[in-house]
Amino acid sequence: MAVAAERVGRVAYQPVRAWWRNRYLLSGLVIAGMVIAYQVWPNGYPWPSALTWNSLPGYLDNFQTWLSDQQGSADPSVIFTILNGISTGLGDFVSAIASLCHDLTWVGTFAAGVLVALRFGGVRASLWVAGAFASFAAMGLWDEAVQTFALVAASVILSLAVGMPLGIVAGRSDRFLRAITPVLDAMQIIPAFAYLMPVVILLSVGPGAAVVTTMIYSVPVAIRITALGIRGVPGNTVEAAQALGSTRRQILVKVQIPLARKLLLLAVNQTILFALSMVVIAALINTDPGLGGLVTNGLNTNPALAILAGFAIVIMAISIDRSTEAMAERTDPARAHVTEAKRRRLWLETGATAVAIGLTVGIAYSLGAGAVFVNAGNAPAWMQEKIQDALNYVEDPSTWLFSVTSWIGNHLVEYGLQPLLNFFTGTPSPVMLGGLTLIAFLLSGWRPAVTTFAMLGVIGVIGEWSNGMNTASQVVVALVLTMLLAFPLGIWVAESKRASAAIRPVLDVLQTLPQLVYLIPFIYLFPVSIVPGIVAAVLYAAPVVIRLVSAGIRDVPANTVEAAESFGATRAQLLLKVKIPLAQDAIMLGVNQGIIMVLAVVVIGGLVGSGGLGYEVAYGLQQGKFGPGVVASIAILALGIALDRVTRGNRQARLEGSR
Amino acid sequence: MSKYLTRRRRLLLPLFALALAAIAFAGVSSATAGGKSCGTVTLNEQAWAGSTANTYVAKYVLEHNLGCKVNVTQITEVPVYQAMADGKTDAVLEDWGHVTQQKQYVAKQKTVVAEGVNGVIGVIGWYIPDYLMKQYPQFKTWRGLKGKETIFKSPESGSQGMFLGGDPSYQQKDRTLIKALGLNLKFVSVGAEAAQVARWTQLYKQHKPVLFYWYDPQYLNAQYKLDQVKLPPRFPGCQDDESKGGNPKKYACAYPTYILQKFFSKKFATSGSPAVKFLKKWKWSNTDQNVVAGMIAGQHMDPDKAAEKWVKANQAKVKAWLR
Numbered sequence: 001m002a003v004a005a006e007r008v009g010r011v012a013y014q015p016v017r018a019w020w021r022n023r024y025l026l027s028g029l030v031i032a033g034m035v036i037a038y039q040v041w042p043n044g045y046p047w048p049s050a051l052t053w054n055s056l057p058g059y060l061d062n063f064q065t066w067l068s069d070q071q072g073s074a075d076p077s078v079i080f081t082i083l084n085g086i087s088t089g090l091g092d093f094v095s096a097i098a099s100l101c102h103d104l105t106w107v108g109t110f111a112a113g114v115l116v117a118l119r120f121g122g123v124r125a126s127l128w129v130a131g132a133f134a135s136f137a138a139m140g141l142w143d144e145a146v147q148t149f150a151l152v153a154a155s156v157i158l159s160l161a162v163g164m165p166l167g168i169v170a171g172r173s174d175r176f177l178r179a180i181t182p183v184l185d186a187m188q189i190i191p192a193f194a195y196l197m198p199v200v201i202l203l204s205v206g207p208g209a210a211v212v213t214t215m216i217y218s219v220p221v222a223i224r225i226t227a228l229g230i231r232g233v234p235g236n237t238v239e240a241a242q243a244l245g246s247t248r249r250q251i252l253v254k255v256q257i258p259l260a261r262k263l264l265l266l267a268v269n270q271t272i273l274f275a276l277s278m279v280v281i282a283a284l285i286n287t288d289p290g291l292g293g294l295v296t297n298g299l300n301t302n303p304a305l306a307i308l309a310g311f312a313i314v315i316m317a318i319s320i321d322r323s324t325e326a327m328a329e330r331t332d333p334a335r336a337h338v339t340e341a342k343r344r345r346l347w348l349e350t351g352a353t354a355v356a357i358g359l360t361v362g363i364a365y366s367l368g369a370g371a372v373f374v375n376a377g378n379a380p381a382w383m384q385e386k387i388q389d390a391l392n393y394v395e396d397p398s399t400w401l402f403s404v405t406s407w408i409g410n411h412l413v414e415y416g417l418q419p420l421l422n423f424f425t426g427t428p429s430p431v432m433l434g435g436l437t438l439i440a441f442l443l444s445g446w447r448p449a450v451t452t453f454a455m456l457g458v459i460g461v462i463g464e465w466s467n468g469m470n471t472a473s474q475v476v477v478a479l480v481l482t483m484l485l486a487f488p489l490g491i492w493v494a495e496s497k498r499a500s501a502a503i504r505p506v507l508d509v510l511q512t513l514p515q516l517v518y519l520i521p522f523i524y525l526f527p528v529s530i531v532p533g534i535v536a537a538v539l540y541a542a543p544v545v546i547r548l549v550s551a552g553i554r555d556v557p558a559n560t561v562e563a564a565e566s567f568g569a570t571r572a573q574l575l576l577k578v579k580i581p582l583a584q585d586a587i588m589l590g591v592n593q594g595i596i597m598v599l600a601v602v603v604i605g606g607l608v609g610s611g612g613l614g615y616e617v618a619y620g621l622q623q624g625k626f627g628p629g630v631v632a633s634i635a636i637l638a639l640g641i642a643l644d645r646v647t648r649g650n651r652q653a654r655l656e657g658s659r
Numbered sequence: 660m661s662k663y664l665t666r667r668r669r670l671l672l673p674l675f676a677l678a679l680a681a682i683a684f685a686g687v688s689s690a691t692a693g694g695k696s697c698g699t700v701t702l703n704e705q706a707w708a709g710s711t712a713n714t715y716v717a718k719y720v721l722e723h724n725l726g727c728k729v730n731v732t733q734i735t736e737v738p739v740y741q742a743m744a745d746g747k748t749d750a751v752l753e754d755w756g757h758v759t760q761q762k763q764y765v766a767k768q769k770t771v772v773a774e775g776v777n778g779v780i781g782v783i784g785w786y787i788p789d790y791l792m793k794q795y796p797q798f799k800t801w802r803g804l805k806g807k808e809t810i811f812k813s814p815e816s817g818s819q820g821m822f823l824g825g826d827p828s829y830q831q832k833d834r835t836l837i838k839a840l841g842l843n844l845k846f847v848s849v850g851a852e853a854a855q856v857a858r859w860t861q862l863y864k865q866h867k868p869v870l871f872y873w874y875d876p877q878y879l880n881a882q883y884k885l886d887q888v889k890l891p892p893r894f895p896g897c898q899d900d901e902s903k904g905g906n907p908k909k910y911a912c913a914y915p916t917y918i919l920q921k922f923f924s925k926k927f928a929t930s931g932s933p934a935v936k937f938l939k940k941w942k943w944s945n946t947d948q949n950v951v952a953g954m955i956a957g958q959h960m961d962p963d964k965a966a967e968k969w970v971k972a973n974q975a976k977v978k979a980w981l982r
Contacts, residue, residue: 065763072744072768197738205734205742284735287701287747293733299853301708301956384959395857397865413814422817516851523857528814529849606827609849609858615827618850622828624737624759625902 023442030438037431038423045428047465056462057627064626067201080202087208090154094207098150098288102371106142107364109133112357119353121326128326132319140380141312142373147290148279149316151207155214155275160268163219167226167267168252171260177227182641184220188596189640191603191614192217192281193621194633200285210282218274222267228589229263230256232555265328266551269321270544273511276317280514291316295514303520304387308380310517317512318505394521402525409526417477417530424473425466432469433457440646448645455642464613464635471602471612472639474530478537478598479643486542486594490549491575500550507543515540515604523608533605533614541597545590552586553579591647599640613639697727700927700934703739703748704731706828707852708878712951713752713777715966717941723970724981727934736828740922744770749927750938753777753919755830758900765922772928774921778942779876781917782887783830785822786873788863789884800889801840808843810868816845823859823871826852830917832901832910833872836890839907844870876945878952890914940980947973 019025071080101109110133118126136145170177192213203209233256241255257264283292291309298306393399397406424432433456441449459468493500515536522532556579564578580587606614613632620629700721704714714731721727734742740760742748764771787798795810797803811820822844825831834846849858855871856879862869863883873885890913897912898905921938928935947969954965970977 068741068763069768072764072770196735197741200738200741204745205732205738205747283733285738285742287730287732287734287742289733296735297704297706297711297733299851300706301711301962302959303853304959388959395861397861410814418815418817520853520857523849523854524861527858527861529847529854529858530815532854605850607850608854609847611848615848615850619827622736622826623830624757628902 027439027442030435030442034427034431034435035423038427041428042422043426045430047429047460047463051461052463053461054463057625057631060627060630061625064198064201067198071201083202084204087203087206087212089208090158090211091206091208094150094154094211094288097153098146101146101150104361105364105369105371106137106373107367107369108357108361109146111360111364115353115357117323117326119349120330121323122330125323125326128319128322132315135315136312137373138376138379139308139312139383140374140376141291141294141309143371144290144294144309145312145316146372147288148292148313151210151214151282151286151288151290152272152275152279152316152320154207155211155218155278156268156272158211159215159218159222159271159275162215163222163271164226164264164267166219167223168230168257170223170227171230171256172252180223184223185596185640185644186637187216187220189599189637190633191600191617191636192278193603193617194629196281196285196621197624197626205285206287210286213282213285214275214278217278218271221274222271224589224593225263225267225270226260228585229260229267232263232585233259234557262555263551265325266547268324268328270547272320272324273317273508276313276512277514279313280516292514295516299516299520302384303391304384307387307391307517307520308383310514313514314509314512318508321508391520391524394524405525406527409528409531412526413528413530417474417534420477421470421473421530424469429460429465433460436642436646440642443646451645452642455638455645458638459635462631462634464616464632467612467616467632468635468639471610471614471636472643474534474605474610474612475537475595475598475602475639475643478534478541478601479594481534481538482541482545482594482598483591485538486545486590487549489542490546490590491553491580493546494550494553494579495575503546507546510539511543515601516607519604519608529609529611532608533601533610536604536608537598537601540601541594544597545594548586548590548593549583552583552590555586556582592644595640595643595647599636602636697721697725697933699728699730700932700938701730701732701747701749703742703751704733705736705739705751705753706733708952708956709779709876709948710753711955711962712948712965713943715955715962716943716951716969717752717938719963719966719970720941720977720980721934721937724977725933725937727932740764740771743922743924744768746924746926749924749934750774751922752938752941753779754922755781755917755919770925772923772925774923774928774939776942777919777921779919779945779948781919782875783914783917784873785833785870785888785890786885787868787870787888788866789886790866791868792886798886798888801842801891804842804844804870804888811844811870813847815847819843819845820870821845821847823855823869824848825855825872825874826850829872829874830899830914831872832899832914835901835907835910839909839911840891876949876952878949878956881949881953882957937980940982942980943976947976 070077104112110130113129113133114126117129136142166180170180195216196213199209199213203212237259238251238255241251246254279290279292280295281292283289283296286293289296291313294309295306295313298304298309394401396402427435433453436456437449437453440452459465489503493503518539519532519536522535526532526535553575560582561574561578564574569578602610602612602614603617604614606612606616606618613636616632617629617636620626620632702714702717704711718729718731721729732739732742732748734748736754737757737760739748739751740757740763743751744764761771761773765773785801792798795803795807797807808820809818811822812818813821815821820843822833822837822842824833824846827848827850829852837844837846849855859869859871859873860879860883870888891911893912893915896909898909899915901910921941923935923938951965951969954960954968955962960968
């Protein structure tokens with residue numbers, strides 16, 4: 001996953017090979033061999049129990065018990081005091097943001113948000129903020145929204161504070177990037193469900209633990225995209241700066257960071273969206289669960305409310321994203337020609353904003369406005385009723401819609417997913433292991449093949465072979481569908497401004513709407529357990545891939561494109577021979593993130609019937625079986641690394657061929 | 660550099676103004692209501708309707724009769740033990756038997772205290788719709804399923820019949836049970852309760868066969884007519900925790916009846932608050948819980964309002980709790 005570790009030899013040159021040595025053909029033959037083996041020995045030779053190490057879950061459980069004993073003992077170690085301090089500090093940070101909103105009263109919060117956005121982001125930004133506040137008020141979810149905002153704001157600020165510096169270092173040092181990449185993979189792939197309990201033992205429940213859980217998931221993306229941005233700065237520009245005698249520091253501050261601006265902003269944007277996507281899981285261990293709590297608890301008691309809360313999360317995401325983006329644009333160095341007169345006017349505006357906020361808060365107090373808005377009247381009930389009507393329609397198995405979707409779902413499972421699943425789990429394990437390793441070798445070379453072999457071996461040894469193969473079959477399908485959907489869309493978005501504008505809100509919704517929310521309708525429409533999980537994975541992974549692919553293509557230097565144009569390249573040639581090859585780093589990061597996102601949803605899949613490893617992890621947390629949950633998570637991670645090695649190799653092989 | 664600084668200062672100024680405004684008005688805001696000696700009680704609501712019903716009825720009485728301020732947390736089942744140990748949550752009013760956690764926190768650490776039963780009796784078993792029972796009376800016991808398994812076929816169960824498993828967080832041993840009873844069924848997990856409900860209610864509405872893990876008290880049992888398939892009786896030494904493994908035959912017995920318990924944080928239990936005395940006495944029946952849960956989950960009534968309605972209609976029971 002070492003993105004852009006090598007920048008040499010970017011020529012898209014395919015060495016000539018005899019047709020029978022085509023690596024795809026050979027891989028196909030390997031698969032054919034595996035299918036034959038499956039036909040000959042169906043469900044024979046499962047992973048041998050002699051090669052299984054069964055005591056790992058027990059050790060892990062003992063470790064957790066030990067940890068809990070330490071924490072609960074009469075005089076706990078000083079480490080727990082420190083951790084307690086950290087947790088309290090983080091919790092206080094979150095509460096401070098929430099109580100600031102409360103103290104301003106809802107009127108003051110509204111005014112402050114809108115006016116600050118107006119001053120720093122302009123009219124559009126302030127309209128976004130105003131719209132968001134108005135919808136929280138109308139939904140009757142003001143206080144929940146404040147709680148969630150506080151949690152997300154704290155998590156994002158801290159994630160960026162940690163992630164951006166590390167990302168800059170990773171952008172400048174190959175060795176550092178290579179060292180942290182596996183850690184980042186683990187942070188993103190290992191499901192939060194697996195480590196929620198130790199987090200709770202160490203940090204107790206509450207906003208502090210929620211912030212940490214959120215950060216574990218959102219820091220990696222900040223690091224990754226920052227590093228990508230710094231690396232994307234053209235080498236000759238950096239060399240030019242060096243030639244002019246710039247110090248390393250100057251190169252960073254005056255060349256690399258400004259030129260990487262676009263991707264740094266993408267890093268901020270994605271960190272916000274990732275943090276918001278953890279809101280639901282963090283609510284499981286938070287004492288002020290906010291919108292996320294409504295989603296998890298509402299699913300059983302009031303699904304309409306859960307869906308409403310889900311949309312409140314989306315609205316918050318989009319409005320924060322749009323207004324911070326407007327603010328960032330306003331502070332774009334390219335636009336900053338600040339004259340003396342203009343500076344004075346800006347000062348005045350700032351002053352006026354502050355006074356206006358102060359006045360509004362004062363008026364709000366004198367009129368006795370509450371800390372939160374509560375008088376939404378019939379609006380929330382009306383909205384829930386409408387959502388419930390829609391749900392009732394979806395839940396009704398006698399509609400024509402259901403007859404179409406259930407037919408699709410049933411056939412997809414019967415003729416696609418289930419046979420594939422049977423093939424993965426039923427093929428003799430030595431054949432499966434050997435075959436996948438061979439494919440990794442053919443597509444990627446020997447080194448990735450060794451890693452693939454080792455990772456699959458790990459899955460077998462820890463006793464998760466059958467579950468692992470079950471999940472692998474679904475992950476492969478989800479991944480193929482994601483790429484088929486995301487690549488063309490990403491390219492289209494990059495090429496057309498209008499497409500980009502049209503598709504962006506859809507991506508935002510998909511990335512931030514909690515999966516549990518949009519899964520409800522899918523559960524009813526595709527009443528077969530595996531399909532909703534795959535749909536969720538594709539819908540969750542595709543936006544990130546689309547974004548990275550389009551950002552990569554758009555970031556291809558304009559002069560290169562112009563040069564190609566001046567040679568008379570057609571649009572198709574431009575795309576296929578210039579833009580896509582040059583955007584390869586971003587595209588590879590897209591594939592990598594696609595794998596990670598698909599695996600991140602495996603647990604959600606477990607909650608809606610995908611079975612396999614996801615079920616084990618969900619089961620592990622909720623039944624208090626820590627060991628089995630962690631073991632299944634390790635298997636998910638191993639699966640992720642193996643998949644990454646198989647897919648990444650293609651590029652490496654090409655690089656080697658061109659040398 | 661200087662331009663950079665001024666820009667930053669420009670950003671900082673309104674923040675200062677905000678902070679000042681906040682400090683100026685912070686003092687005015689908080690005047691706590693109620694008072695007495697009760698203080699704040701934190702109850703934990705869990706992800707099923709019955710738990711919501713417990714929590715909000717207790718909340719209503721605590722607030723209106725004892726003048727407590729009640730916070731409701733929604734921490735999930737296992738981490739909530741740690742939350743009680745740390746004193747972040749005061750009480751869980753319905754626990755379905757988390758043996759490992761009880762050993763750790765109640766018996767060993769003594770940071771959580773068992774405070775008796777909540778009156779609700781939990782029943783877990785294999786259920787089928789009533790229309791199916793009428794069609795196949797032999798399904799009264801598990802033996803009747805033998806040879807008839809394939810009527811439960813579904814796309815994901817292949818040639819076998821489908822057994823629809825329960826929410827992963829609930830107590831279950833169906834995989835082993837199916838093996839032990841030698842039934843030609845495939846255990847299919849559809850995940851969380853919402854997903855499981857989606858699946859069987861849909862089949863129910865289409866009057867199709869379905870066999871699934873289910874439990875009582877559950878408000879849906881009032882909406883759908885379901886019957887239990889009798890499993891082999893319990894025998895001495897019969898097992899329920901399938902993760903322990905071993906001979907499947909040891910698991911070949913019905914689920915135990917769950918006497919649901921209340922757990923308090925040690926800190927809270929020894930705090931002497933009047934809320935402790937009330938919550939210790941608080942206890943109701945499956946029927947009571949189903950009525951309130953039905954209002955909340957069936958009619959989507961606001962939990963506070965549902966609790967109020969029940970309390971007003973059941974003053975005698977409430978008085979007994981407060982005595």
